[in-house]
Amino acid sequence: MNNTAKCHDDHTLDKYLFPFVYSIVMMISIPINCISLYASCIQARKKNELAVYIFSLSLADLLYSLILPLWIDYAWNGDNWRLSALLCQISAFLMYMNFYTSTAFLACISVDRYLALVHPLKLQHLRTRRFSLIVSIIVWFLESILNSVILVNKEVFNDPCNFTNHTLCYDKYPLEWWQAWINLFRICSGYLVPLLIIVFCYYKIYQVVRCNQATVDEEKKKVRKLILNITVTFIVCFTPYHVVLLIRSIREPYTTDLQLLQLMYKVYRITQALTSLNCIADPILYCFVSENARTDILNLLRCCLCLRKREGDQVKDHALYSCPTKNSVLITYRT
Structure with missing residues (x-):
């Protein structure tokens, strides 16, 4: 490019922004997604079809959270990829898998809630654990195929600035025409289609709940909160990026x-x-707001506390019998 003389690339923003954001996301996302996996697994065993989608959503978030240290290292070194090209491909693949499996499973959850609240007596076969498992497998398979282009193409590039030795991972600029077309396809299929599905489903749900006199005010508040949360999640996490x-x-x-x-x-x-941030928002929105999931999580925490207390009691008993006090020796002697 003949315009590199005007190039004054500065990676300072990335150096501090990404480690800060990703570190916070990692510390929160990994434990809560593990708990979300546990709670949704229990609910799936109870033949709860919604739990299958939540399990897949939490799994996608957890996989992305686990590779964030690689992106932190990349940003901290001024957008300079120092690891192998294969690791760059795997990291980019898991990142995009998280983006678009998340939007797909959010749409699946929205459709499930739509069928449950708008058509409670119809299409019952679409609200079974078996059907949701089949849909989840199809989503994972299709997203793996669509994002496999990352694994077959070179994903490390030289920085266009002629005086830097930085190696960029995946996000090359300027984009080539074939990358632009892939991005346009992703925007339409991975963002716009799920967004339209979600907006349609929650609009219909809101209409039904608002007009239903049998629905108590507390339930209406829960539905409104769910609609608000999903809207905020999409606006904050996905809309700016795709625009x-x-x-x-x-x-x-x-x-x-x-x-x-x-x-x-x-x-x-x-x-x-x-x-x-969707790695934090997803389990909070869709697992922790569920009363059944909340009960399972509280039971897990109680078990952990009981085990810890039991271990503490065992330590005390061991100290009491292995290291007897002077009084205990005298009592033993007198008897």
């Missing part, structure tokens, strides 16, 4: 202005950091 990705995909393949490219890339990276 910027759309602009990049339309402009970058045909732009030679490096300053404009860098500006778009910086905004894109900020929105990319926001997407990781």
